[in-house]
Amino acid sequence: AAAGSGDARIEVGLLAEGRTVVLRVRDSGPGIAPEQYASIFTEGWSTKDLPAHGKRGLGLALVRRLAERQGGSVTVAGADGGGAVFTVVLPEALAGPETADPATAPHPATTGDSR
Numbered sequence: 001a002a003a004g005s006g007d008a009r010i011e012v013g014l015l016a017e018g019r020t021v022v023l024r025v026r027d028s029g030p031g032i033a034p035e036q037y038a039s040i041f042t043e044g045w046s047t048k049d050l051p052a053h054g055k056r057g058l059g060l061a062l063v064r065r066l067a068e069r070q071g072g073s074v075t076v077a078g079a080d081g082g083g084a085v086f087t088v089v090l091p092e093a094l095a096g097p098e099t100a101d102p103a104t105a106p107h108p109a110t111t112g113d114s115r
Contacts (some may be wrong), residue, residue, distance in 0.1 A: 010075040012022075016092065020072075032084050036074050063088065 009028045014021065032040060041064040063086075064074045072090035081083045 016024065019092045021090045021092055023086060023090075025088075026079050026083060028079070028083040028084045031078055031082050032076065034078065040076060045095070060086075 011026045014022045037046050043061040067074045067088050070090055072088060075087045077085050
């Protein structure tokens, strides 16, 4: 989101809405034309000349694929004042039980020196 846009800002918010978890990412970049909304989640789509930037245009396609595999969705809309707002909605079950016992909860794997 807004990579290489100089003074661009990225705001991230996460909240529970009913039985879903909602992640919103808003950037202050140049925005995306509404007529492009349907194609931005396809592999290879980018606002930049991909070979010149060493990229493949996979980011948004992967986000959508992962969200849908979990029973969720991803949408995009224009942001007031420019930029875009991406909304990822996932089923609440993915957040895990609120009363999980920390002693039995999975812990992140570590590699290398953990000092």
